[in-house]
Amino acid sequence: MHGVLTRMSLEPDDRLDTALTSWIPQQRWFGSKGKPVSAVRTIMRETVVEYEDLRVDHLLVSVEFDDHEPEIYQVPLGIRESVSDDLLPWVVSSDGPVVYDGMRDPDVISVYADQFATGTAPREGRRPAGTTGDVRFRTMDGSVIEAGMKGRVLGAEQSNTSVILGNTLLLKIFRRVNLGINPDVELHRALGEANCEFVASLRGWMEADVDGTETTLAMAQDFAAGSSEGWTTALESVKAALDAHDVTVSDFASESDELGAAVAAVHADLASSLGKSDDSSPAGTVAAILNRVEEASAVVPQLVSFLPRIRALIERAKSADTFSVQRIHGDLHLGQVLRTQPRWLLIDFEGEPAKSFDERRIPDSPLRDVAGMLRSFDYAARNLLVDSSDAAREEVAREWVNRNVAAFCDGYSRVAGVDPRDAADLLRAYELDKAVYEAVYEARNRPTWLSIPMHAIERLVG
Ligand SMILES: Nc1ncnc2c1ncn2[C@@H]1O[C@H](COP(=O)(O)OP(=O)(O)O)[C@@H](O)[C@H]1O
Numbered sequence: 001m002h003g004v005l006t007r008m009s010l011e012p013d014d015r016l017d018t019a020l021t022s023w024i025p026q027q028r029w030f031g032s033k034g035k036p037v038s039a040v041r042t043i044m045r046e047t048v049v050e051y052e053d054l055r056v057d058h059l060l061v062s063v064e065f066d067d068h069e070p071e072i073y074q075v076p077l078g079i080r081e082s083v084s085d086d087l088l089p090w091v092v093s094s095d096g097p098v099v100y101d102g103m104r105d106p107d108v109i110s111v112y113a114d115q116f117a118t119g120t121a122p123r124e125g126r127r128p129a130g131t132t133g134d135v136r137f138r139t140m141d142g143s144v145i146e147a148g149m150k151g152r153v154l155g156a157e158q159s160n161t162s163v164i165l166g167n168t169l170l171l172k173i174f175r176r177v178n179l180g181i182n183p184d185v186e187l188h189r190a191l192g193e194a195n196c197e198f199v200a201s202l203r204g205w206m207e208a209d210v211d212g213t214e215t216t217l218a219m220a221q222d223f224a225a226g227s228s229e230g231w232t233t234a235l236e237s238v239k240a241a242l243d244a245h246d247v248t249v250s251d252f253a254s255e256s257d258e259l260g261a262a263v264a265a266v267h268a269d270l271a272s273s274l275g276k277s278d279d280s281s282p283a284g285t286v287a288a289i290l291n292r293v294e295e296a297s298a299v300v301p302q303l304v305s306f307l308p309r310i311r312a313l314i315e316r317a318k319s320a321d322t323f324s325v326q327r328i329h330g331d332l333h334l335g336q337v338l339r340t341q342p343r344w345l346l347i348d349f350e351g352e353p354a355k356s357f358d359e360r361r362i363p364d365s366p367l368r369d370v371a372g373m374l375r376s377f378d379y380a381a382r383n384l385l386v387d388s389s390d391a392a393r394e395e396v397a398r399e400w401v402n403r404n405v406a407a408f409c410d411g412y413s414r415v416a417g418v419d420p421r422d423a424a425d426l427l428r429a430y431e432l433d434k435a436v437y438e439a440v441y442e443a444r445n446r447p448t449w450l451s452i453p454m455h456a457i458e459r460l461v462g
C-alpha cells in the first residue's frame with residue numbers, strides 16, 4: 001500500500017449537493033441520461049490536500065431518482081477562490097469559493113498522481129488536512145510509480161475520466177461506482193498473471209470501503225504512447241473506400257485479421273486464468289436476450305414492430321448446440337482496441353456499464369465479444385452514411401463490412417481453433433442483443449445515430 005487520503009471533518013454541504021443535482025446529469029459519464037434526478041447526497045467526502053489557493057475534495061455521491069435505485073458517482077473536486085478561464089466550463093458551483101471538476105485541472109491531477117506514488121508524505125508547501133481517511137492507493141507488486149508526474153486529461157470524455165501521467169501511465173477514475181472489485185482491475189490482473197501481451201499492464205488502483213465493501217475507485221496501467229484507436233483507423237479506411245468507391249484502396253482486412261487473432265488470444269488467457277465450462281445450454285442465454293429486447297422496447301418504441309421476428313430468431317438460437325462459457329471482455333468494440341506498432345491491445349474490461357458487477361461476472365460465450373466487434377465494423381461503415389441515401393456508397397460500405405467481418409473471423413479461428421461463424425444462430429442472437437443495447441444507448445445519447453443499430457436489427461431479423 002502506498003498512501004491514504006486525509007479526511008476533513010464531514011460538514012453537511014446541502015448547497016453543493018444541490019449544485020451537483022443539476023451538474024451531474026449533464027456530464028458525458030452520467031449513465032442514466034433521460035431519467036430525472038430527484039436529489040444528490042454526498043456519502044463520502046475526503047479532503048485530499050488543502051493548501052493556500054487550492055483544496056481538493058474527493059467525493060462519492062448517491063444520485064437519487066424517483067423511480068429507480070440510486071447510483072453512486074465519483075467526483076474529484078477542485079476548490080479555489082477563483083479559477084482561470086479554461087476551467088470555467090467545468091465549474092459545478094461558484095456560490096462562494098469556486099468548486100469545479102478536479103480532473104480538468106493539472107494541479108489537481110498532480111495531487112492524485114503524488115498520492116499514488118508517495119503515500120501520505122505531502123509535497124513541500126502542501127498541507128494535508130484533517131485525519132486519515134478511507135481511500136487507499138495500491139500498486140502491483142514490482143511496479144514503481146514515481147512521484148512528481150504531471151498529468152493531463154485524455155481528449156474526449158467517455159464513460160469514465162482518464163488522465164495521462166508523465167506519458168507513461170494512464171489513470172482512469174471510474175465515474176459510476178459499483179460496490180466491489182471493478183472487472184477492469186480483476187481481468188487486467190488475471191491477464192497479467194497469464195502474461196497476456198494483448199493488454200496494457202496493470203500498475204495500481206485506488207480503492208475504498210463503501211458500505212463495508214472493498215470497492216475499486218480508479219486504476220492505473222501502462223500508457224501505450226503513440227497508439228491509435230481501432231475506431232479511428234477503421235474510420236479512415238472506410239472514408240478512403242467510400243471516396244474511391246473501392247474497398248481495396250485502404251485495406252483494413254489484415255488489421256481485422258490480426259485483431260481477430262488478438263481477441264482469441266485474450267479469450268484463451270482469460271480461460272486459462274479464470275476457468276471455462278464447456279457445456280452451457282443456450283436456453284438461459286437466449287431467454288435473457290429476449291428479456292432485454294422486451295425491456296428495450298419500452299425505451300425505443302421503434303423496436304416494437306420487430307418483436308415477432310426477434311422472437312423467431314431467438315427461438316432458433318435456443319436449439320443451438322451447447323457452448324463454452326468463461327469470463328470475457330463484455331463490451332468489445334473498435335473503441336476498445338488500440339493499435340500499437342507491434343500488436344493490437346484490448347482495453348477497458350469493465351463490461352457493459354448498464355449491468356451490475358454480479359451480472360458482468362457471470363461466465364458468457366466468447367461469441368458475445370465477437371458479435372461486439374462485428375457490430376462495430378457495421379458502425380464504422382454506416383456512421384458516415386447516416387445522412388445520405390446514396391446506393392453506390394451503401395454498397396461500398398456493405399462490402400467493407402463483409403470483408404472485415406470475414407478477416408476478423410479468419411484471424412479469430414486461426415488462434416481459437418473454432419470458427420465463430422459455425423455457431424451462426426447463436427452469433428446472430430448475440431449480434432441482435434448488442435444492436436438492441438446500442439439502440440437504447442443511441443436513443444439516450446446520440447439520437448441521430450439511432451438508425452445505425454435499427455438498420456442492423458432489420459437486417460438480422462431478415
Ligand atoms: N493503456 C492505454 N494506453 C493508451 N491509451 C489508452 C489506454 N487505455 C485507454 N486509452 C485511451 O483512453 C480512452 C478511454 O479508455 P477506456 O478504458 O475505454 O475508458 P472508458 O471506460 O471511459 O470508456 C480510450 O478510448 C483510449 O483512447
Ligand SMILES: O=P(O)(O)O[C@H]1O[C@H](CO)[C@@H](O[C@H]2O[C@H](CO)[C@@H](O)[C@H](O)[C@H]2O)[C@H](O)[C@H]1O
Binds near residue numbers: 159348353372376441
Ligand atoms: O463508453 P464505452 O466504451 O463504455 O461504450 C459505450 O459507448 C460507446 C460509444 O462511445 C458505444 O459504442 C457504440 O458506438 C461505437 C462508435 O462510437 C461503436 O464502435 C460501437 O460498436 C457501438 O456499440 C458502446 O456500445 C457503449 O457501451
